[in-house]
Amino acid sequence: MPAPHLLLVEDEPRMAAFLLAGLEEEGYRVRWVDRGLPALEAVGREPFDAVLLDVRLPDLDGVEVCRRLRLHHPALPILMLTALDAVEDRVRGLRSGADDYLPKPFAFEELLARVEALLRRARTAPALSELTDEPLRLDLTARTCTVGGRPLDLTPREFDLLAYFLARPGQVLSRDEIHRDVWGHDFDRGTNLIDVYVGYVRRKLQEAGCPDRLQTVRGLGYRYVPVSASLHDDTA
The missing domain is CATH 1.10.10.10 (Winged helix-like DNA-binding domain superfamily/Winged helix DNA-binding domain)
Structure with a gap:
């Protein structure tokens, strides 16, 4: 079975490098983009098993990216990452279609556990096609x-x-x-x-x-x- 393919959407280079190295060390294949529009284009071109999506992006807001992804890819697991941790921010992200929400800073082990849970649910859930x-x-x-x-x-x-x-x-x-x-x-x-x-x-x-x-x-x-x-x- 091929390694799960993840799309990482994160505009902060240090955070992106940290996540990229850690996820690849755990056996994931990871594609990294630093803006929302390239993320939408990437999902349109190649299949991903899940998306790790930062909220604060320099072009499109991550919530908007999530809405557009969900519209065209209703079964694609999306984990939102953000420094914003107010209740209304979490609600806004989840209502946009995110499957889970992880506020920064977070422990890498928790990120792994949440990605694994998303992928497990995706494997057992019938795909809406x-x-x-x-x-x-x-x-x-x-x-x-x-x-x-x-x-x-x-x-x-x-x-x-x-x-x-x-x-x-x-x-x-x-x-x-x-x-x-x-x-x-x-x-x-x-x-x-x-x-x-x-x-x-x-x-x-x-x-x-x-x-x-x-x-x-x-x-x-x-x-x-x-x-x-x-x-x-x-x-x-």
């Missing part, structure tokens, strides 16, 4: 969408938006939440871009013969109503 609500299917690995077995052409952003809704059936999602989790911080809140993209997705689903399950919740945002729920709800 598909989202379905018949006749709609999204393959998260291949990033393809089909309706009744027929391909549906979606742009990358449309795919991200539909996957975001499909993974949260029945939840009312505010425009701020959608902005934060799908678009990240590179988004102008003064525009109606979210409404426009919801319209694009609705139209494509309808043209493909898939019932429109994206509901507008007046004054709040949107929610995806799955087939199983709509069968028991005459108002859907």
Whole structure:
């Protein structure tokens, strides 16, 4: 069995060198990057078994990196590392999709134990590779969408938006939440871009013969109503 492959995202050279040397001595293969955007690019190019992610990065905030990673790689274990240890900081990191949170300074032995625990859970947990609500299917690995077995052409952003809704059936999602989790911080809140993209997705689903399950919740945002729920709800 090959050694687990880790991505270390840490902008402080001394800390990175310490972790890199220690992890490699323990038998891990480690790729190190010092910023958020190269981290996203690295995960897009090669498979990793887990990510060790610092919060304070010079380009993208680590929480934002975590949100983007989680959106495209829902099963990838993420351990956040940070000097910030306030409760709200831990909550913010975990809500962004991190699996665990380790404040600095920490003992290297504790880091190892947490990485081992993440990898153990990942090996025993079923990987989420598909989202379905018949006749709609999204393959998260291949990033393809089909309706009744027929391909549906979606742009990358449309795919991200539909996957975001499909993974949260029945939840009312505010425009701020959608902005934060799908678009990240590179988004102008003064525009109606979210409404426009919801319209694009609705139209494509309808043209493909898939019932429109994206509901507008007046004054709040949107929610995806799955087939199983709509069968028991005459108002859907």
